[in-house]
Amino acid sequence: MLIIPCPYCGERPELEFSYGGQAHIDRPLAPTDLNDEEWNEYLYVRANPKGRHAERWRHIHGCARFFNAVRDTRTDHILATYKVGEPAPEIPA
Amino acid sequence: MFETRIASPFSGESGAITAVAPLGRAVLRCREADIGRVSDKLGLALPQAACRSESNGPNSALWLGPDEWLLLNADMQDGWVPGLAARLDGELCSLVDVSHRQVALSIDGERAEEILASGCALNLSLRAFPVGMCTRTMYARAEIVLWRTGPRSFYLDVWRSFARYVEALLREAESEV
Numbered sequence: 220m221l222i223i224p225c226p227y228c229g230e231r232p233e234l235e236f237s238y239g240g241q242a243h244i245d246r247p248l249a250p251t252d253l254n255d256e257e258w259n260e261y262l263y264v265r266a267n268p269k270g271r272h273a274e275r276w277r278h279i280h281g282c283a284r285f286f287n288a289v290r291d292t293r294t295d296h297i298l299a300t301y302k303v304g305e306p307a308p309e310i311p312a
Numbered sequence: 313m314f315e316t317r318i319a320s321p322f323s324g325e326s327g328a329i330t331a332v333a334p335l336g337r338a339v340l341r342c343r344e345a346d347i348g349r350v351s352d353k354l355g356l357a358l359p360q361a362a363c364r365s366e367s368n369g370p371n372s373a374l375w376l377g378p379d380e381w382l383l384l385n386a387d388m389q390d391g392w393v394p395g396l397a398a399r400l401d402g403e404l405c406s407l408v409d410v411s412h413r414q415v416a417l418s419i420d421g422e423r424a425e426e427i428l429a430s431g432c433a434l435n436l437s438l439r440a441f442p443v444g445m446c447t448r449t450m451y452a453r454a455e456i457v458l459w460r461t462g463p464r465s466f467y468l469d470v471w472r473s474f475a476r477y478v479e480a481l482l483r484e485a486e487s488e489v
Contacts, residue, residue, distance in 0.1 A: 232433035282377035
């Protein structure tokens with residue numbers, strides 16, 4: 220089982236968390252101004268990197284807060300976690 | 313006055329696992345900036361450190377999240393939650409009476425940690441989970457609130473419909489550890 224460090228509660232077992240998809244996707248401020256392609260991009264198009272991925276997680280069976288994590292998709296190692304609203308941390312290679 | 317009688321979903325009262333008498337429960341949510349004022353009005357300091365609890369007489373506040381607390385009233389006094397709501401009048405916060413949504417078990421004794429470890433993935437040693445620590449977590453497939461009330465005592469709050477499931481697994485674990 221993965222041990223995931225929640226920014227609020229500390230290290231917790233994976234089964235307390237749920238995955239929330241790619242992080243740092245802002246909802247358009249004026250959705251009516253978007254054409255179909257831009258709206259499609261916002262709703263459906265996601266990065267699928269082999270390597271580091273910033274993603275949303277929710278500590279649903281703990282403090283219930285959303286937070287962001289940088290995970291390496293090759294190794295499943297979680298390199299950093301940080302609160303929503305904070306920028307993704309710089310992680311040395 | 314009505315006499316409040318609540319049927320316990322639990323089957324037995326033996327060994328290390330016992331049903332806790334009915335409690336008053338409320339979930340309070342408020343913003344960080346208001347915590348001090350709300351604490352004053354409640355007469356109970358809302359803990360701001362993660363996974364910690366505060367008690368004052370029969371009342372306790374358990375940290376569930378940075379803006380969420382489970383309030384417990386051991387006396388199960390009639391009108392406790394409406395009384396709290398009246399005291400919080402004018403505050404922008406949410407207070408929900410969940411007294412009957414959950415039921416509680418007490419797990420006590422030398423083997424309490426081992427019994428809980430049968431279904432709970434947290435490190436429950438006294439160093440990692442000291443007295444007064446509380447958290448929402450999982451026991452097997454059920455969400456619980458776990459609170460360490462003493463070096464060998466745990467309070468376990470679980471939604472009523474999951475109660476017999478949790479109790480059955482705990483009793484099985486008790487027979488095996």
